[in-house]
Amino acid sequence: MEFDYEVLIIGGGPAGLSAAMSLGRLSRTALVCDDNRPRNAPSTHVNNFPSQDGIHPAEWRKKTRKDLEKYKTIGFFEGAVLSVHKVDQGFVAQLSSGATRNFKKVILAYGIQDKLLSAPGFKELWGKSIFHCPFCHGFEVRGASLGLIANGELAAHGLPMIYGLSKDLILFTNGKANLSEDLQETLRGRNVEVIEEPIDHLIYEGEVLKVVVLIDGQKKERDALFVAPIFPFQSKSPIGESLGCEKTELGFYKVGERGETTVKGVFAAGDNMTMMQSVLLACASGVAAAAGVIFSLVSEDFHG
Ligand SMILES: Cc1cc2nc3c(=O)[nH]c(=O)nc-3n(C[C@H](O)[C@H](O)[C@H](O)COP(=O)(O)OP(=O)(O)OC[C@H]3O[C@@H](n4cnc5c(N)ncnc54)[C@H](O)[C@@H]3O)c2cc1C
Structure with missing residues (x-):
């Protein structure tokens, strides 16, 4: 199987971009796909983020994307991942552009959908x-x-x-x-x-x-x-479920220490796998998932 990139990152929010940075620093190839529906879009500030406290969410993403420019192994697709299928050696993703791309690993970094009360206002x-x-x-x-x-x-x-x-x-x-x-x-x-x-x-x-x-x-x-939140949390995409990733009763993907879900080769990061939901913690879990992916990739390279 020919791979277009080693890693598919679904979601270019704090979790996905941080995962991309770690992968880029280890010269692994990854495609970050984002359809621009950030959870904190209604807000004008990212608070409680050291060194960037109070920054506009869009500005935070812009700056982070700028940081990523030097990592030439990281590509971007501005659009949705419609589906992902497991095949023998990896994963095949269908993009909203109509293109199909092949990957070895997947990181689900697509966040959650807030459930709002229907009361007007x-x-x-x-x-x-x-x-x-x-x-x-x-x-x-x-x-x-x-x-x-x-x-x-x-x-x-x-x-x-x-x-x-x-x-x-x-x-x-x-x-x-x-x-x-x-x-x-x-x-x-x-x-x-x-x-x-x-x-x-x-x-x-x-x-x-x-x-x-x-x-x-x-x-x-x-x-x-x-x-207060309305349980269970709803992921912003059903791709994890379609791959067979198990969830907790609160609606989060079950993951191990380095973000791997119950499906081998599929990792999760950010709001869709934890109750501890913030930009900083999404970044941290993105880095952890990337570490999990990298350990798998280098080990497969090394041992064959
Ligand atoms: C109103 C509000 C204000 C907040 N303010 C703060 C704050 O001040 N400080 C703070 O620390 N936290 C704040 N948070 C929480 C913070 O926004 C989240 O914890 C954080 O954004 C989670 O990052 P994430 O990467 O997991 O998900 P997100 O930031 O939601 O990013 C997920 C991305 O995945 C994309 N995506 C989804 N499905 C697909 C698909 N199929 N294909 C391609 N792309 C896809 C979405 O478009 C989105 O851009 C706030 C939350 C809300 C609701």
Whole structure:
């Protein structure tokens, strides 16, 4: 079998680009394919990234692509990978350009698709006044009037974190509350209101949340909302599943220490394989997956 590149990297976000850098530094050939649907596109800042704290996400990608220019073994395809099939010695990928390309290994670095509430205003404010992660956005809204949309164990997990940002906090369970007696007592003691009435829509000005309107018409003024994830996480592409890669019940690819999935030769990196989701950690897992790929390739070269 003739290989076009040794490695197919599906996704040119933090995970995919970091994997490409490691592969380039070891002079391995790889094709990074990206169809430009970054998870953090609604946001104007990448926060909590040392040396680049607050940089625009598009600027971060541009700079990283620039860093990669010196690694001539790395190629780019601006488009989607439509499918990947396992064959005897490797993998055959179908690209959205209509081309078919052959590879020895695959890195799934295509991230996840956020599931947003359908309430009007939610999509418009996502990444602006509604956030998934206090590490990414908490500093900017510390001390503000906050809401947490969560229920059950996720509420128990998220409340201490968001309360740590602001004592002016409302818990929206968006339906019947499922909270332990202990937690309810703690919330009463901390003056954290619990609202079960589902959210109808959000009132906002520009990109700034003003009011949360409930189904019964009640209005709650809030500056920003945090929202717990909706499990299972959904990958941005079904390619891993079509190859037979197993997932955890939370929706992440099962991987070993160096990112290999349950399918030999297929690695995963970034948000699709961990709950620890950030640009920096996606970079780290991209580097780890690339290391796994490189160990396989050099070992196959060496031992034949
Ligand atoms: C609103 C918001 C704001 C955030 N802010 C921050 C922050 O400030 N700091 C921080 O550390 N983290 C932040 N995050 C989290 C961060 O964006 C993710 O952890 C990180 O982007 C994950 O990187 P990734 O490479 O796994 O996936 P992504 O960045 O999502 O990149 C995956 C890429 O794969 C491409 N792709 C998907 N399928 C295919 C296919 N079939 N063919 C080709 N390409 C494909 C997509 O187009 C995309 O470009 C934020 C997240 C959100 C939702």
